[in-house]
Amino acid sequence: MKVGMISFAHLHATSYASALLEMPWVEFVGIYDEDNDRAKEWASKLGVKHFEKLDDLLKTDIEAVIICSTNADHCHYTVKAAEAGKHVLVEKPIATTIEDANKMIETCKKNNVKLQIAFPVRYMPAVIEAKNIVQSGKLGRILAIKGTNHGSMPGGWFTEKDKAGGGAVMDHTVHVVDIIRWMFGFEFKEVYAEYDRLIHDIETDDCGLLTMELTNNVFATLDTSWNRPTAYPTWGDVTMTIVGTNGVLELDAYGQKFDIYNNDVKKAQWEHWGGNSDYFLVKDFLEACKNDTPVKVTGEDGLRALEVALAAYESGKKKMPVKIEDIR
Missing domain, CATH: 3.40.50.720 (NAD(P)-binding Rossmann-like Domain)
Structure with a gap:
């Protein structure tokens, strides 16, 4: 191919x-x-x-x-x-x-x-296992979800609003929103967000906190901040705490790692060994093209995640919750 x-x-x-x-x-x-x-x-x-x-x-x-x-x-x-x-x-x-x-x-x-959106976090082994547990019903009825997608500030065009569409909120909201929709089958109804530029001297926001209402009376929070310093061992994280009536599940998508201490770079580093999610993302897409089967991350999935990020920006401007239907 x-x-x-x-x-x-x-x-x-x-x-x-x-x-x-x-x-x-x-x-x-x-x-x-x-x-x-x-x-x-x-x-x-x-x-x-x-x-x-x-x-x-x-x-x-x-x-x-x-x-x-x-x-x-x-x-x-x-x-x-x-x-x-x-x-x-x-x-x-x-x-x-x-x-x-x-x-x-x-x-x-x-x-x-075919149109597929690059959400590689879906392909992390820990995320797949978390979905299996959720789908098994072991956690009972889901009550709340706390997510993080912290990262280092990427610089360059990522901090230019006309090219990136926003800053940390645009960059990191969509990953966790997609995982929630994929894992639970919930849709997002309303978003309240606060964001600002508090850490870096850049044009766009570098930190944000979102509180989101989902279907089935579930609520979720998300920290999207570019708050990892240069000395941090890795670029960032994707984590979730899932609270159900029968238990709590803690997910760290990139938790499978080695600690490496390297004098050449003058800092500790985390080397991940849990699976190459980018490889499996690309492989999955190309196999769908080759076999003429549906892609697993559709354009509509990308649109639904984008709606939440844009609702967050609108909420931050208005200082009030914004319904997803008002963004469409």
Whole structure:
């Protein structure tokens, strides 16, 4: 199966590229990037072709693309790829506006191509096991959920509102929202959020706290802050505390790790061994394309997660709860 990549603007691009090279049944054809020098650099490192024009990549016989552009460019590249008949795996969040997200979904459906959103946390072994426990009913009726998706401040375009759509709230809300929807089957009804720029000298928010009302009288809280310093052993975390009538489940998605002490980097590091979620995300998408089966993380899943992030921003502005239906 032949695959191309569009843009290496996002940090996850290198991991997805490595995943492509690990699959013997996949031919990684090449890279297009709006930054031509970046495209040349990574094409050379990965041993694939560099395309100076997007249309030249899309005119090849590739069957699918992986898009790792700035958030604001997701719609443009997805529409171009879909109209060229290519299946699309696009980095999260699906887009920065509801209008763009809907356009992406509609264009892919119109052109009969698959659209998957990159939510790799679904593919973590600990998260899969947590879902199995929840679905078994062992926790009883779910009452509340506390989540965190802390991280280090990524810098670059992630802190530019016109390119990222927001800051920490946009970057980290969507992961945990997606896990909750996938794990429990709940939908989000209302969001109250407070966010600010308290840690870093940047344009966007770097910390946020969300309180969310879900169906079935469940409520959830989420800390999305970019509060991990440079000296922290890893980029961040994804955790959940799930409270049920029969028990409490604690989830640490990246808790399987070695402690490494390295004089070269002058700090402790955590090396994760629990599973390569990016690899399984890419593999799952490409197998769906190859076998013509439904993707497991749909454009609609991406849209539902984006709605919560946008509702959080609207709530922070208004200083009051915002209903999801008012965002649509």
